[in-house]
Amino acid sequence: MKKIGLLSIFFLHFNLSFSQIGGENTYQFLDLDFNSRSMALGGDFALANDGDINLAVANPAMISDKMDARLSLNHAIFPSGINYGQVVYGKKIKQKMFTTHLRYVEYGKFTRTNAQGIEEGKFTAGDYALGVGYGHQLNKYFSVGGNFNLIFSHLESYTSFGVSTDMTAQFYDEKSNVTAIIIARNIGYQIKSYTKKNKEPLPIELLAGVSYKFLHAPFRLSLMVHDLNRWDLSYNIPDAQPTIDVLTGDTIPVPKAKFTEKLFRHLNFGVEILPTNNFSIRLGYNFNRRKSLGVEGRMSIGGFSAGVGFKIKKFEFDYALAIYSSAGTSNMFTITTNLNEWRRKRE
Numbered sequence: 594m595k596k597i598g599l600l601s602i603f604f605l606h607f608n609l610s611f612s613q614i615g616g617e618n619t620y621q622f623l624d625l626d627f628n629s630r631s632m633a634l635g636g637d638f639a640l641a642n643d644g645d646i647n648l649a650v651a652n653p654a655m656i657s658d659k660m661d662a663r664l665s666l667n668h669a670i671f672p673s674g675i676n677y678g679q680v681v682y683g684k685k686i687k688q689k690m691f692t693t694h695l696r697y698v699e700y701g702k703f704t705r706t707n708a709q710g711i712e713e714g715k716f717t718a719g720d721y722a723l724g725v726g727y728g729h730q731l732n733k734y735f736s737v738g739g740n741f742n743l744i745f746s747h748l749e750s751y752t753s754f755g756v757s758t759d760m761t762a763q764f765y766d767e768k769s770n771v772t773a774i775i776i777a778r779n780i781g782y783q784i785k786s787y788t789k790k791n792k793e794p795l796p797i798e799l800l801a802g803v804s805y806k807f808l809h810a811p812f813r814l815s816l817m818v819h820d821l822n823r824w825d826l827s828y829n830i831p832d833a834q835p836t837i838d839v840l841t842g843d844t845i846p847v848p849k850a851k852f853t854e855k856l857f858r859h860l861n862f863g864v865e866i867l868p869t870n871n872f873s874i875r876l877g878y879n880f881n882r883r884k885s886l887g888v889e890g891r892m893s894i895g896g897f898s899a900g901v902g903f904k905i906k907k908f909e910f911d912y913a914l915a916i917y918s919s920a921g922t923s924n925m926f927t928i929t930t931n932l933n934e935w936r937r938k939r940e
Contacts, residue, residue, distance in 0.1 A: 618796035619786075620744050620755060622698045622720040623779050627651075627679035628667045629911035629927040633900025634863030635877030636915075637817040640772045640804035641865075642765045646683050647927065649726060650694045652774055653738030654763035656728030660692060661685040662933040669925035674701050678925075692726040705749070718748045722757075736763050748787065757781025757795055770806035770813075775799075798822065806867075815863040819881075825850065826858040826881055858884060871904040875913070886918040893918075900925075907934050 626632040628647035631639065639652035644659030647667060660683035668678035681694040700718040707713055721744070728738035740759040746752065759778040765771070779795045786792040799822045804815035820826055827850035836845045850858075858881040866874040876899050883896025893916075900913035911927035 617794075619753065619783055619793035620720065620722075620746065620757070620779070621796050622677070623696070623722060623742075623744075623757070624796055624798065625677060625696075625698070626915075626925075627669075627677070627696050628665075629900055629913035629925045630875065630902065632669070632915050632923070632925050633875035633877055633898050633911075633913035634815060634865060635817065635861035635879045635898060636882070637800060637802070637819050637861055638815060638863055638877075639761075639774060639776070640802050640815045640817070641813065642763070642772050646681050646692060646929065647679070649683075649692050649728070649738075650679065650681055650696075650724070650740070651759075651778075652761045652763065652776060653692070653726035653728045653740050653759065654736045654761040654774065655765075656683070656690050656692055656726060656738055657730075658685060658690055660690060662936075663929060663931050665927060665929040667925060667927045669923055671923050673921075675699070676701075690728065694722075694724050694726070696722040696724070703749070716749045720744075720746045726759075734764055734766060736765070737761065738763075742781070744781070746787075751787040752785070753783060753787045754785040755781055755783040755795065770808060771803070772805075773801075773803045775801050804863075811867040813863075813865040813867065815865070817861040817863070818859050819861065820859055825855055826885075827855060828885070854884070857881075873902045875900040875902070877915075879915075882915075882917060907931070 626636050627650065630645065630647060631637065631651065637651070639648045641648060642655055644657065646660045646663045647665050649656045649660060663683045665681050668676065670676060675698065677698040679694060679696045681692055683690065683692045698720040702715050702717055705713045705716050722742045724740045724742035726738060726740040728736055730736045738761050742757045744755040744757060758780050759776065761774060761776045764773040777799055779797050781795045783792045783795065798820055800817060800819045801821060802815065802817040804813055806813040829849065833847045835847055838845055861877065861879050863875065863877045877897070879896045879898065886895060895916055895918040898913060898915040900911065902909065902911040907930050909929040913925045915923045917923065
């Protein structure tokens with residue numbers, strides 16, 4: 594029973610990331626959407642150069658002075674009671690702007706039993722990444738940035754420790770409202786593995802994206818392209834063989850994804866409606882999530898996501914709903930404030 598419990602944790606651990614094929618890398622929780630805005634816009638969104646400190650964790654090239662003293666708390670409720678989120682804070686030090694963040698995933702409590710099924714107590718499991726980010730403006734249009742992350746994971750009595758970096762480059766033209774980015778994330782090393790002599794690679798990923806905000810209409814369109822370092826994201830059954838139709842005798846080939854499916858599995862689409870500076874509506878679509886997690890014959894609206902954002906006095910609130918399949922959804926809540934505004938009030 595103890596082994597079954599551990600297998601359940603590892604299954605959850607390696608299937609939290611939907612762009613990667615589960616079980617091939619460690620620390621796949623790093624690919625989760627840790628803020629409401631990104632989740633609502635289809636996933637991996639980091640294309641709004643408007644001072645959103647949460648997006649700067651995924652794209653440190655957008656770190657700017659607008660983020661000084663901004664604090665944001667993000668928390669998601671995942672299917673099966675898994676909770677995860679992110680805390681991020683921005684600080685200007687000696688004319689240089691930095692962010693620091695903590696990303697976490699709590700898998701809950703499990704019952705520990707021996708081989709005879711006798712309970713021996715409880716245990717927990719979780720993943721954590723503590724990081725520091727820095728961005729630098731090269732000129733009017735281009736900027737670069739990077740994160741350095743310390744990663745810790747514990748699954749029952751098994752622990753692991755690693756380090757990673759994320760590197761990004763961004764193009765932003767304020768006149769045309771066009772933003773384009775390139776991201777290389779999760780470049781790192783597992784220093785201590787869960788078991789001896791079994792070190793695993795991190796889920797290195799290349800992404801690119803582009804967004805356009807209409808000059809005379811309250812819309813922003815975005816397209817994120819993920820897993821550029823891996824073409825085929827579809828799942829193929831190992832050792833699958835062609836079958837024979839019992840009625841016609843024809844050979845039925847092993848199902849394989851076509852070119853169009855392989856292409857669209859890399860694309861996340863987002864639309865942001867901005868009627869005012871203090872309110873926004875967000876819609877997204879993630880084709881890979883729909884195909885990977887959809888139940889055959891019951892696809893419903895799996896892969897779609899939506900959310901809202903609004904500001905009330907000194908607080909900014911965001912909410913996102915992501916529909917993974919007919920079996921479950923995920924809700925995320927975000928609250929952001931600028932501590933400098935509170936200090937000015939006291940003064």
